[in-house]
Amino acid sequence: MLKEFKEFIARGNVMDLAVAVIIGAAFGKIVTSLTDEVIMPIVGALFGGADFSRYFWLLSVPEGYEGSVTDYVALKEAGAAMIGYGSFVTAVINFVILAFIIFLLVRYAKKAMAEFEEKPAAEAPSGPSEIDLLTEIRDALKK
Structure with missing residues (x-):
């Protein structure tokens, strides 16, 4: 069983999948950082706040909570319904950016793979076939 497992892991597609998952996770962190650190501050500035991710509607405050009702982090830690x-x-x-980048990568990969695929053979020129030409040559020689 251990030998079969080693063979399974050593297959190229399993290793490729593992690499893809690791790179995907790292790439997801980059996109999250781009969104949180670059895009959302701009969106927040346009809508009147520096930190757009802190916008919320407070539904109820837990009993015994004495902090600020505008502090998102404190309310979340206290278990407030928001x-x-x-x-x-x-x-x-985040999702839209990541989906668009994946779309671009898949599109590029399809184009690259299309270049390596076998191209169909050029169509034969319309005209007499080799057999027809040889027959004509033979007939001409007989005359």
């Missing part, structure tokens, strides 16, 4: 629409919008923008 709808964090700013975080949701940030996640959607």
